[in-house]
Amino acid sequence: MDHAPKLKPEVKSQIQSKVDWLPNASLQALQKRAQLTHKLRTFFSERQILEVDTPLLSQYSVAAAQLQPVIAHLHDQSHYLQTSPEYSMKRLLAAGSGCIYQLGKAFRHGERGRLHNPEFTLLEWYRVEWTLAQLLDEVSMLLQECAKTPALVQADYGELFIRHVGFNPHLATLGQLQHACIGILGKLDTELIRADLQALLFNHHVEPTLGFDAPIAVINFPEEQAELARLIQPPCIPYCIAERAEIYWQGIELANGYQELTDASELQRRWQQRQQECPHPHPDWSARQDPRLLAALQHGLPKCAGIALGVDRLLMLMLGESHLDKVLSFAVEQA
């Protein structure tokens, strides 16, 4: 890809600007992006899924301690740029929209690196009355049709964890998880919660092995990583599992889906738990518990499955690039 045509204007004047104003992406990457978004929209319109366009600017953010919103000031009031359209889209679902999708921008403060830009393009969609398994079949179709990948395969979170880390994450004690992380962190960390310790071990030992033959959906997450996924108690095992799926391709996290939690009282319970777990309670926590989402769930969110997919990362992998900036017109430092 280093030989891809660069977007460089013909020199029209002798005066060369010292300001670096040129884009990060090649012309080929911009063309590929346009083709991909066209294919994605075609995929959904063929299936009669309604495209929606919810606000980027909202009075409330999300109740996830690990997501820092970008704060914007509107008159005298702080607003938040959306970290994902999840809450708005669920309110549309509760209002009876039927199946919907959205292809748009999301913002996450402080996330910057080879695979992160604070502003990024997210594809999120919801299927009413569907199970997560049905939705994963559709994800497989989408990846094959729009990104020419092989069919999606599946693996169990617990089984992968046992194979690569050596013990069952569902049953592991906090001390066991903390000790297993010493080699990675160089010390015993007693502040990290179970979900973070599991994720750290998974990230180090499992993720680099995932999705090299075909994209893979990791399913059946530990209860503590349920986020807004429904919990189920499978027969004959002594713990609950979260109906959550993460899609990986070439060792990189691409999408995250749930059998959506529809129980309003359970939502409130999880929000309170998140707040208690957070070692340094967030000053704007009240702005993260959106009463309108809670009211929508109390009114009734239909049974549904939903997933959000990072479009920039998908495009990066389709083009064989290893840095997200290569598919962004302008990365944040150039924006």
Add this chain to the structure above:
Amino acid sequence: MAQYSTNEFRPGLKVMLDGDPCNIMENEFVKPGKGQAFNRVRLRNLKTGRVWERTFKSGESLMGADVVDVDMQYLYSDGEFWHFMNQKDFEQYVAGESAVADVIKWLKEEDNCIVTLYNGMPLSVTPPNFVELEIIETDPGIRGDTATGGTKPATLSTGAVVNVPLFLNKGEVIRVDTRTGQYGSRAKT
């Protein structure tokens, strides 16, 4: 010394880790979509030369290390210590064997080196990229053989042994690349 947060970690930054000065080589931001953000960092321990990989929670910080690189002239060795002089202020520094062990064979008196100081003491020494040293022992040269490309070992005045072309003789001065330990050319006289 200042504290540096993970988002300030850049290649070349010197920090203290587990009591040793380290040079940051790579810093990668790692974050699952839902979950704690981490920075996966590769560092070289400047005392041992070993490379460490460590993961930090994003926002954690490390103390900066008092490590500076100074241009100095190598003066002499008394057999136990190696003596260097800062050419700006003529202050002299004494390095122990551990600081020079890897580079003794390239140290020639009056050559300019980079001495890495940690808390004001020599931690390591980097010789010039090219040094000119005299051959003190080698098989007799084959006159005119500049084409066959064959080589033979030659011992240099510092004790280093390098492979040199067949035509070179004892007493000649050659230019050696200290980064690769390879013969470059005959020194210009």
